[in-house]
Amino acid sequence: DTAVSQTPKYLVTQMGNDKSIKCEQNLGHDTMYWYKQDSKKFLKIMFSYNNKELIINETVPNRFSPKSPDKAHLNLHINSLELGDSAVYFCASSQANQETQYFGPGTRLLVL
Amino acid sequence: AQSVTQLGSHVSVSEGALVLLRCNYSSSVPPYLFWYVQYPNQGLQLLLKYTTGATLVKGINGFEAEFKKSETSFHLTKPSAHMSDAAEYFCAVSESGGTSYGKLTFGQGTILTVHP
Numbered sequence: 001d002t003a004v005s006q007t008p009k010y011l012v013t014q015m016g017n018d019k020s021i022k023c024e025q026n027l028g029h030d031t032m033y034w035y036k037q038d039s040k041k042f043l044k045i046m047f048s049y050n051n052k053e054l055i056i057n058e059t060v061p062n063r064f065s066p067k068s069p070d071k072a073h074l075n076l077h078i079n080s081l082e083l084g085d086s087a088v089y090f091c092a093s094s095q096a097n098q099e100t101q102y103f104g105p106g107t108r109l110l111v112l
Numbered sequence: 113a114q115s116v117t118q119l120g121s122h123v124s125v126s127e128g129a130l131v132l133l134r135c136n137y138s139s140s141v142p143p144y145l146f147w148y149v150q151y152p153n154q155g156l157q158l159l160l161k162y163t164t165g166a167t168l169v170k171g172i173n174g175f176e177a178e179f180k181k182s183e184t185s186f187h188l189t190k191p192s193a194h195m196s197d198a199a200e201y202f203c204a205v206s207e208s209g210g211t212s213y214g215k216l217t218f219g220q221g222t223i224l225t226v227h228p
Protein backbone atom coordinates (compact mmCIF):
# COMPACT_ATOMS: atom_id res chain seq x y z
CA ASP A 1 0.00 0.00 0.00
CA THR A 2 2.92 2.31 -0.82
CA ALA A 3 1.69 5.85 -1.33
CA VAL A 4 4.41 7.19 -3.65
CA SER A 5 6.68 4.66 -5.31
CA GLN A 6 9.69 5.09 -7.57
CA THR A 7 11.59 2.69 -9.78
CA PRO A 8 14.36 1.91 -9.88
CA LYS A 9 15.72 2.51 -6.41
CA TYR A 10 19.30 2.51 -7.65
CA LEU A 11 20.59 3.34 -11.11
CA VAL A 12 24.24 3.13 -12.16
CA THR A 13 25.02 4.08 -15.74
CA GLN A 14 27.67 5.47 -18.05
CA MET A 15 28.01 9.03 -19.24
CA GLY A 16 26.11 9.70 -22.43
CA ASN A 17 23.40 7.11 -21.81
CA ASP A 18 19.68 7.85 -21.68
CA LYS A 19 17.69 6.66 -18.69
CA SER A 20 14.21 6.94 -17.22
CA ILE A 21 12.90 6.99 -13.66
CA LYS A 22 9.29 6.14 -12.98
CA CYS A 23 7.00 7.47 -10.28
CA GLU A 24 3.52 6.38 -9.31
CA GLN A 25 1.20 7.60 -6.56
CA ASN A 26 -1.95 5.87 -5.33
CA LEU A 27 -3.16 8.75 -3.18
CA GLY A 28 -5.50 10.20 -5.79
CA HIS A 29 -3.50 13.43 -5.83
CA ASP A 30 -3.68 15.89 -8.70
CA THR A 31 -0.16 17.30 -8.49
CA MET A 32 3.19 15.55 -8.78
CA TYR A 33 6.75 16.83 -8.50
CA TRP A 34 10.36 15.91 -9.16
CA TYR A 35 13.11 17.08 -6.82
CA LYS A 36 16.88 16.65 -7.05
CA GLN A 37 18.98 16.16 -3.91
CA ASP A 38 22.65 16.74 -4.59
CA SER A 39 25.68 15.33 -2.81
CA LYS A 40 25.41 18.03 -0.14
CA LYS A 41 21.82 16.98 0.55
CA PHE A 42 20.43 20.20 -0.94
CA LEU A 43 16.89 19.63 -2.25
CA LYS A 44 15.63 21.61 -5.20
CA ILE A 45 12.43 21.33 -7.18
CA MET A 46 12.78 20.48 -10.86
CA PHE A 47 9.25 20.08 -12.19
CA SER A 48 5.65 19.99 -11.12
CA TYR A 49 2.62 18.67 -12.99
CA ASN A 50 -1.03 19.25 -12.21
CA ASN A 51 -3.53 16.96 -13.91
CA LYS A 52 -0.91 16.04 -16.50
CA GLU A 53 -0.05 19.68 -17.27
CA LEU A 54 3.36 21.19 -16.59
CA ILE A 55 3.06 23.86 -13.90
CA ILE A 56 6.55 24.42 -12.58
CA ASN A 57 9.67 24.11 -14.70
CA GLU A 58 12.73 25.32 -12.88
CA THR A 59 16.00 26.03 -14.59
CA VAL A 60 16.76 22.48 -15.61
CA PRO A 61 18.75 21.39 -18.68
CA ASN A 62 16.49 20.33 -21.51
CA ARG A 63 18.13 16.92 -21.33
CA PHE A 64 15.59 16.34 -18.55
CA SER A 65 12.08 15.72 -19.82
CA PRO A 66 9.19 14.84 -17.53
CA LYS A 67 6.24 12.92 -18.90
CA SER A 68 2.87 12.40 -17.25
CA PRO A 69 0.76 9.74 -18.99
CA ASP A 70 -1.97 10.18 -16.38
CA LYS A 71 -2.31 12.04 -13.12
CA ALA A 72 -1.06 9.06 -11.10
CA HIS A 73 2.26 8.84 -12.93
CA LEU A 74 5.12 11.25 -13.53
CA ASN A 75 8.19 9.84 -15.20
CA LEU A 76 11.53 11.54 -15.66
CA HIS A 77 13.61 10.89 -18.76
CA ILE A 78 17.21 12.02 -18.88
CA ASN A 79 19.16 12.16 -22.13
CA SER A 80 22.93 12.19 -22.54
CA LEU A 81 23.67 11.69 -18.86
CA GLU A 82 26.52 13.70 -17.36
CA LEU A 83 28.61 13.17 -14.23
CA GLY A 84 26.86 16.11 -12.58
CA ASP A 85 23.52 14.36 -12.88
CA SER A 86 24.56 11.98 -10.13
CA ALA A 87 22.14 12.65 -7.28
CA VAL A 88 19.09 11.33 -5.53
CA TYR A 89 15.87 12.11 -7.37
CA PHE A 90 12.68 12.30 -5.34
CA CYS A 91 9.16 12.19 -6.64
CA ALA A 92 6.37 13.74 -4.56
CA SER A 93 2.65 14.31 -4.83
CA SER A 94 0.04 16.55 -3.24
CA GLN A 95 -3.63 17.29 -3.56
CA ALA A 96 -4.21 20.42 -5.61
CA ASN A 97 -4.54 23.53 -3.45
CA GLN A 98 -3.22 21.70 -0.41
CA GLU A 99 0.39 22.07 0.46
CA THR A 100 1.44 18.81 2.08
CA GLN A 101 3.67 16.87 -0.27
CA TYR A 102 4.26 13.17 0.16
CA PHE A 103 7.62 11.91 -1.00
CA GLY A 104 8.73 8.70 -2.59
CA PRO A 105 11.78 6.77 -1.34
CA GLY A 106 14.11 8.28 -3.94
CA THR A 107 16.14 6.99 -6.86
CA ARG A 108 19.90 7.07 -6.38
CA LEU A 109 21.49 7.81 -9.74
CA LEU A 110 25.23 7.39 -10.22
CA VAL A 111 26.76 8.38 -13.54
CA LEU A 112 30.22 6.96 -14.19
CA ALA B 113 10.55 34.84 -3.86
CA GLN B 114 10.93 32.57 -0.89
CA SER B 115 13.94 31.21 0.95
CA VAL B 116 14.79 29.19 4.04
CA THR B 117 17.85 29.30 6.28
CA GLN B 118 18.56 26.58 8.79
CA LEU B 119 21.05 27.69 11.39
CA GLY B 120 23.51 24.95 12.14
CA SER B 121 24.20 22.12 9.72
CA HIS B 122 24.91 19.78 12.65
CA VAL B 123 23.29 19.64 16.09
CA SER B 124 24.36 17.17 18.73
CA VAL B 125 22.42 16.45 21.92
CA SER B 126 22.40 13.86 24.66
CA GLU B 127 19.54 11.42 24.97
CA GLY B 128 16.83 13.03 27.08
CA ALA B 129 17.98 16.57 26.35
CA LEU B 130 16.01 19.29 24.61
CA VAL B 131 16.17 19.34 20.83
CA LEU B 132 16.10 22.76 19.12
CA LEU B 133 16.53 23.04 15.36
CA ARG B 134 16.39 26.56 13.99
CA CYS B 135 14.67 27.72 10.81
CA ASN B 136 14.18 31.22 9.45
CA TYR B 137 12.30 31.96 6.27
CA SER B 138 11.51 34.77 3.91
CA SER B 139 8.37 34.95 1.82
CA SER B 140 6.59 37.72 -0.05
CA VAL B 141 3.17 36.33 0.91
CA PRO B 142 1.93 34.52 4.05
CA PRO B 143 3.88 31.29 4.13
CA TYR B 144 3.08 27.69 4.62
CA LEU B 145 5.87 26.10 6.66
CA PHE B 146 6.96 22.51 7.01
CA TRP B 147 9.44 20.31 8.75
CA TYR B 148 10.46 17.04 7.10
CA VAL B 149 12.73 14.32 8.46
CA GLN B 150 14.98 12.11 6.37
CA TYR B 151 16.46 8.93 7.79
CA PRO B 152 19.55 7.49 6.07
CA ASN B 153 18.86 6.23 2.57
CA GLN B 154 15.16 6.98 2.86
CA GLY B 155 12.71 9.52 1.53
CA LEU B 156 11.32 12.54 3.34
CA GLN B 157 8.63 12.17 5.96
CA LEU B 158 6.45 15.07 7.06
CA LEU B 159 6.86 15.90 10.76
CA LEU B 160 4.51 18.84 10.96
CA LYS B 161 3.23 21.85 9.09
CA TYR B 162 1.84 25.33 9.66
CA THR B 163 -0.73 26.80 7.30
CA THR B 164 -3.08 29.06 9.24
CA GLY B 165 -4.54 29.28 12.73
CA ALA B 166 -2.71 28.24 15.87
CA THR B 167 0.93 29.20 15.68
CA LEU B 168 2.12 26.31 17.82
CA VAL B 169 1.81 23.11 15.83
CA LYS B 170 2.37 19.61 17.06
CA GLY B 171 3.66 16.84 14.89
CA ILE B 172 4.62 13.22 15.05
CA ASN B 173 7.17 11.68 17.41
CA GLY B 174 6.72 14.42 20.03
CA PHE B 175 8.01 17.27 17.87
CA GLU B 176 6.45 20.70 17.75
CA ALA B 177 7.20 24.03 16.10
CA GLU B 178 6.07 27.60 16.62
CA PHE B 179 5.43 30.07 13.82
CA LYS B 180 6.67 33.51 14.85
CA LYS B 181 5.82 36.03 12.16
CA SER B 182 7.70 38.89 13.82
CA GLU B 183 10.88 36.83 13.86
CA THR B 184 10.19 35.04 10.55
CA SER B 185 11.04 31.83 12.34
CA PHE B 186 9.69 28.30 12.58
CA HIS B 187 11.99 26.50 15.01
CA LEU B 188 11.51 22.80 15.70
CA THR B 189 11.66 21.49 19.26
CA LYS B 190 11.30 18.28 21.21
CA PRO B 191 11.53 18.25 25.01
CA SER B 192 13.45 14.99 25.30
CA ALA B 193 15.61 13.51 22.56
CA HIS B 194 15.54 9.83 21.78
CA MET B 195 18.19 7.84 19.97
CA SER B 196 15.71 7.18 17.17
CA ASP B 197 15.49 10.93 16.47
CA ALA B 198 18.94 10.87 14.85
CA ALA B 199 18.32 11.91 11.25
CA GLU B 200 18.49 14.91 8.95
CA TYR B 201 15.79 17.53 9.29
CA PHE B 202 14.64 19.90 6.57
CA CYS B 203 12.63 23.06 6.97
CA ALA B 204 10.63 24.14 3.93
CA VAL B 205 8.39 27.02 2.86
CA SER B 206 5.75 27.41 0.20
CA GLU B 207 3.60 30.37 -0.71
CA SER B 208 -0.01 30.33 0.42
CA GLY B 209 -1.32 32.37 -2.46
CA GLY B 210 -1.26 32.28 -6.21
CA THR B 211 -1.02 29.25 -8.37
CA SER B 212 2.35 28.04 -7.24
CA TYR B 213 0.89 24.58 -6.67
CA GLY B 214 2.97 24.09 -3.60
CA LYS B 215 6.44 24.85 -4.85
CA LEU B 216 8.50 23.91 -1.80
CA THR B 217 11.76 25.67 -1.09
CA PHE B 218 13.96 23.73 1.31
CA GLY B 219 16.62 24.76 3.76
CA GLN B 220 20.04 23.20 3.72
CA GLY B 221 19.16 20.58 6.29
CA THR B 222 20.33 19.97 9.86
CA ILE B 223 21.83 16.66 10.89
CA LEU B 224 20.76 15.73 14.41
CA THR B 225 23.03 13.39 16.36
CA VAL B 226 21.84 11.92 19.66
CA HIS B 227 24.43 10.64 22.14
CA PRO B 228 23.64 7.98 24.75
